[in-house]
Amino acid sequence: QSVLTQPPSASGTPGQRVTISCSGSSSNIGSNTVNWYQQLPGTAPKLLIYSGNQRPSGVPDRFSGSKSGTSASLAISGLQSEDEADYYCAAWDDSLNGQVFGGGTKLTVL
């Protein structure tokens, strides 16, 4: 059971916009920044979004993040086949004194 809650799966067709939610609590998302990671099949995770809505260089602006209270969301617009991957949210948890991850969402491009 992960501290942060994500839907196990999401899907969309090419060109569509999809969102992935991440629910936490006051000790993690409610008081710290949320980061998102993308894991393509057979590869190591990669930083996708940091500090809630910032993109590292090289990440397309099709990817965006937001946060409200104790929840966060990752949005992917103009869905492409290469976006098919597992997506994880993460944040520092002040009560646990450690990083916590969501269980991951497997995105399928139909």
Add this chain to the structure above:
Amino acid sequence: EMQLLESGGGLVQPGGSLRLSCAASRFTFSSYAMSWVRQAPGKGLEWVSGISDSGGNTYYADSVKGRFTITRDNSKNTLYLQMNSLRAEDTAVYHCTKGWGRYPYGVFDVWGQGTMVTVSS
């Protein structure tokens, strides 16, 4: 390009020990916090442990506290994870990750490919 290369994984019996290493290159290792994140086969990511830039502060997930020890040698640009009293549930790929600041509170911006640890009799 910044790189992290893990080593030391393998097959170990329950109750045994293993030490993982992570060699860092192409960035100033001593300026950044580091962490270990693991992924059990077919499962999600789990943060295991983190260490501050100087090594003076260490952090552990409850699942490994008292069994695992994270250390670093800034003169060798190397991160370590000493794993004792290993259990079947510790079986996973262990990734070394780089933080953005002095403490492992935030982002993991560089990931190693990982080293596989299998705990089985």
